[in-house]
Amino acid sequence: MEKVKKLLQKTPNALLCVLGAALFLLVFYKLAYRTPLGEIWLVPSMDNDEVIYNRQVVSILTHGGPQGYFGYEETHANIGRYGTWGPLLIWVYALPGFLFGSSVNTVLWCNVLFAIAGLAVFVFAARLPLWQAAVFALAYVCVWAPIDFIFSGSSESLHYALALIIVGSSAALARRNAPGWLAVAAVACALETIFRPYALLFWAFPLAAVWARRRYRWLCAGGAAASFAFALFSMTQLSAPYFSGGGMDFTGFRLLAGGQLAEAVHYELQRAAELLRVLWVGDLGPTLQGNPQYVGVSCVIFLVLVLVTVGCLVWDLTHKRPRRWKTIALGCTVVIAMVLLFMYNIAPRHLTLLCMLLLGSLAVENAPQSAVWLPVLAVLLLPMNVERSSMPCYNAEIAEQITAVETALTESVTARDSDDPWDSTLAYAYADDVFHGYLYAVPAGMGIEFDNNTYLADPANPIYSRYAMVNHGTDAEARLLADGWQELVSTKDLVVYERPEAGQ
Known part of the structure; x- marks a missing residue:
């Protein structure tokens, strides 16, 4: 035991965080899946986005980029040949992809690497002691979906890792205005804003941390403006248009721009009501009645985590405890959820991203109260989530x-x-x-x-x-x-x- 203690004392904290994150994911995988890691073959996966990610990443690894066009219904980007996600997201995967080679599982191994990095940076930056990191890990398992996405060929793992890095590095910035942590937070916010423009709101985390430092404040504001501008450029010029009728619905804005305020409000309310009706009938209702549906489960996880965070915020307000990160996370969550409801759809991957902000904020500010809220998550969420399953295998x-x-x-x-x-x-x-x-x-x-x-x-x-x-x-x-x-x-x-x- 003494030798172990001495070894831990000599091991840098950052390395311990990396090793801890890797061990956590390995244990989770062993318990949650029957398929050995070496036998995963993503070809039979039911997510059709995965093959499009893979073929674009592999094109960079083998040819420096696509030689043909990626798009929908014979369209393509105005500049370049990448699909609807643009070139930057694909290149972020291609860089570590050179370590793993061009196979059907390349994106999956990149996801594991990103997840380890996100967890390690979050715990290290937020300075979570072992017990607090354990609270976060247990809550992370209760939510389940973010870990499940790691072992896939989609890009969600990267988004969730960036969300944790934003919360963790902002906590480090608030503790000490170190330029290094500002750079980490700014890069994470900029990338996520370019990938998903609504993440412009995530800049509130580093901004809140450096608000007293005028120079840093302006650096964050400039970074937010620049990344959002590049996101718009990427969406309109570097990315292939999605299916006709897909994507965001700007009808309400067009009506408003035409001076039809009443019609715009009526349209948005009617659209939201219909979306909620379909959600209740097809997904949320059956899930609450014991027949879990994919979208329904995601909505329940999201709503439970929002209510837990609100409860912790009320507790902190009445007891004059720290509440900065929860307040920002809830603010981002409410605004983005409204955007999804009125302009897009209730997509589980976006709800799960918001859950990562809430989860990270709870781990930083409310770990002492986890004796109350952690059992709530376990009782309400684990029965829906825990199921030992298999990964796609060779056919x-x-x-x-x-x-x-x-x-x-x-x-x-x-x-x-x-x-x-x-x-x-x-x-x-x-x-x-x-x-x-x-x-x-x-x-x-x-x-x-x-x-x-x-x-x-x-x-x-x-x-x-x-x-x-x-x-x-x-x-x-x-x-x-x-x-x-x-x-x-x-x-x-x-x-x-x-x-x-x-x-x-």
Whole structure:
């Protein structure tokens, strides 16, 4: 025991935080999943965003960037060839991706690395003693979803890590106005603002910490303005537009700009009421009745954590305790939740990001009261969340078809040797009953156009992509054949066609 104590005393605190974070995630994974880490194969995953992330990251690792276009319904960014998330998010994954190589699991291993970094920086910056870090870890497990996202191929793990870094580094700034912690907080806030512009509000954390220092205050304000401006530039110029009708709903603002105040208010209230009705009938109601739904569970977690945070805030107000971070976290939560409700939708990934702000604030300011609020989280949330599950594993039938498609596409693209990005792009017929996991067959560097099958089936819609992946016997396939497309490769579950040369 004495040797262990001496070893811990000689080990830097930062390294202990990293090792502790890694151990925590390893233990969680072992308890929560049956699949050995080395046997994960993300191809059969049900999240179709994951393959688009992967193919863009892999294109950087192998070719320095996409050679074809990523987009929706034959559109692309005004500048560059990246998809709807823009280039910066993809490059943030590509940099550590060089450590792991170009595989179907590259983004997952990057997520694990980001999660370890986020947890370690948060605990180290906030100076959480062991017992306080344990309180945070237990609450983190109760919320569950943020850890679950780590072991996936989506980008949520990075967003949640940045949220923790923002809270932790801001706490360090408030304790001591060190330029290093200001830089950490500013970089984290800037990145998250560029990735998700509503995170402009997260700059309130470092601003509150340095408010007494005028120079630092202006640096934060300038960073917030610059990152938000770049976010708008990235959204409009560097990112491919989403499906027609998708994304944010600005109808209320357009009505307001036209002087129709009453109509704008009526529209927004009606839209929000309908969204809440659908949420209650399809997700929240069944979840509360013992039939957990994905969106419903996320809403319950969010509401419980908000109520716990409000309760702690009331306690702190009556007992004159520190409450700065909770107040800011709740303010960000309320505003962003209203934006989601009135202009977007109730997306679990965004609610979970707000939960990370609340959770980090509780761990910093209200760990002593955890004897009350931690059991509340455990009783209300763990029964919904705890379920030992399996990760996607290797499937020989899928792998065989992926190999066949990848080989055919590679030979065709290589033989063509074209500089036209469309000649290195494949159109995927979404909702054509072709599993999206087959898009891992798209060779590294090629682009992917995520097209609705109805778009591809309509002869009036142009198809610029050189290749198209559709199902057998569908309207989309019939349109391609009618237009003279030639079969490139056919498997049990799909067929890939090649567009004929002009004039053929």
